[in-house]
Amino acid sequence: MQKTITECDLRSNNNRLSIPPTKVRDDNFVNQKEKSILNTKEGIEVLMIPPSLKHIVPLTLKKWKMGDNYTYNLMKTWHDLVVDDKDNGLELGSEVQLWSFRKNNSDLCFALVKLEG
Numbered sequence: 001m002q003k004t005i006t007e008c009d010l011r012s013n014n015n016r017l018s019i020p021p022t023k024v025r026d027d028n029f030v031n032q033k034e035k036s037i038l039n040t041k042e043g044i045e046v047l048m049i050p051p052s053l054k055h056i057v058p059l060t061l062k063k064w065k066m067g068d069n070y071t072y073n074l075m076k077t078w079h080d081l082v083v084d085d086k087d088n089g090l091e092l093g094s095e096v097q098l099w100s101f102r103k104n105n106s107d108l109c110f111a112l113v114k115l116e117g
Contacts, residue, residue, distance in 0.1 A: 005094040015079045019072035027101040038063040051114040052087035
């Protein structure tokens with residue numbers, strides 16, 4: 001997924017990175033078991049490598065209905081561990097890519113890459 005960081009992504013009271021469905025290339029990044037959990041409005045514990053590469057960030061992936069569509073959100077420690085860490089360089093208008101991968105072919109993880117420009 002590639003997106004521009006919005007004001008909503010930076011607000012501490014929102015505490016989330018929204019992943020609009022139009023930006024998701026392939027929703028098979030979640031397996032059937034995870035899809036079932038997300039469809040019950042529960043969250044999935046995931047790990048993310050932020051742009052600074054300083055540490056691994058524990059987050060919760062949730063799926064919310066917004067209008068006629070669903071959107072994924074990375075939440076829980078998003079603001080404290082990613083936005084507030086100035087080494088990540090996230091600000092309004094930053095262009096980022098979010099990549100998913102599996103640790104040990106099991107645990108869902110993400111890497112957030114800040115694009116230069």
